[in-house]
Amino acid sequence: MITFSINDKEVQGEEGWTVLDAARWHGIDIPSLCHHPxxxxxxxxxxxxxxxxxxxxxxxxxxxxxxxxxGIKVMTATPRVNNVRRWIVQLLLDESPNSPQIRELAKTFGVTPSRFKKSGVDFACHLCGLCVRACHEVVGTKALTFGNRGLKKEITSPFHVGSKECISCGTCLYICPTGAMEKLFDQIRAA
Structure with a gap:
C-alpha cells in the first residue's frame, strides 16, 4: 500500500492507482469529463x-x-487549481452552452458564457473521447476516431465513411455523457 495525503487527510492506495483513482476510492470528489473506470x-x-x-x-x-x-501531498481545491478549472469550464461552456453537464460545472465554478468567441456550433460534444476509447478498448473495434485537428476536431468514422467495423452495439451511445453521439450514430454506422 502507498500512503500519501489528499487535502491534509492521510490515505492509502494500491500500486498502479492514479490520484483520481485513490481520491474516488476515498470518496473525495474531483471533477472530470473524460474519465471512466x-x-x-x-x-x-x-x-x-x-x-x-x-x-x-x-x-x-x-x-x-x-x-x-x-509521501506526496495532494490538494484538490487550491486557488491555482480552481483557476485552471474555471478557465477550462469557460472554454467548454462557450463551445457547448446547452450541455447539462457543462452548465452544472459552470454553476459550480461561477462561470458565465461568452468570454471567448463561439464557434457557432452547439453540438454538445466536448470531445472527451469516451466513445472512441470505449469502441477501441471495450468493444474491440475501431469504428470511431477523432477526425480533423484544432477547432475542426470531431468524432467520426475513419475517413468520414460509414464504418463497416461498427457492430451497432450502442456502447458509444451509452457512454456518451452529453447525448451528442445520438446525432452521430447513423452517420458512423455502415450504410
Whole structure:
C-alpha cells in the first residue's frame, strides 16, 4: 500500500492507482469529463487537475494520469487549481452552452458564457473521447476516431465513411455523457 495525503487527510492506495483513482476510492470528489473506470486514462478534459507537492516542488497536474507515490501531498481545491478549472469550464461552456453537464460545472465554478468567441456550433460534444476509447478498448473495434485537428476536431468514422467495423452495439451511445453521439450514430454506422 502507498500512503500519501489528499487535502491534509492521510490515505492509502494500491500500486498502479492514479490520484483520481485513490481520491474516488476515498470518496473525495474531483471533477472530470473524460474519465471512466473501465477505460485507460486519457487526460483530455483537464478538469481533474490537482496540486501535488512531492517534497521538491509543488505543481498542478492532471489527477487521472498522475500515479500515487509515498509521501506526496495532494490538494484538490487550491486557488491555482480552481483557476485552471474555471478557465477550462469557460472554454467548454462557450463551445457547448446547452450541455447539462457543462452548465452544472459552470454553476459550480461561477462561470458565465461568452468570454471567448463561439464557434457557432452547439453540438454538445466536448470531445472527451469516451466513445472512441470505449469502441477501441471495450468493444474491440475501431469504428470511431477523432477526425480533423484544432477547432475542426470531431468524432467520426475513419475517413468520414460509414464504418463497416461498427457492430451497432450502442456502447458509444451509452457512454456518451452529453447525448451528442445520438446525432452521430447513423452517420458512423455502415450504410
Amino acid at each position: 473501465c477505460l485507460e486514462p486519457y487526460g483530455a478534459c483537464r478538469l481533474c487537475v490537482v496540486e501535488v507537492d512531492d517534497g521538491r516542488r509543488t505543481r498542478v497536474v492532471i489527477s487521472c494520469m498522475y500515479p500515487i507515490k509515498d
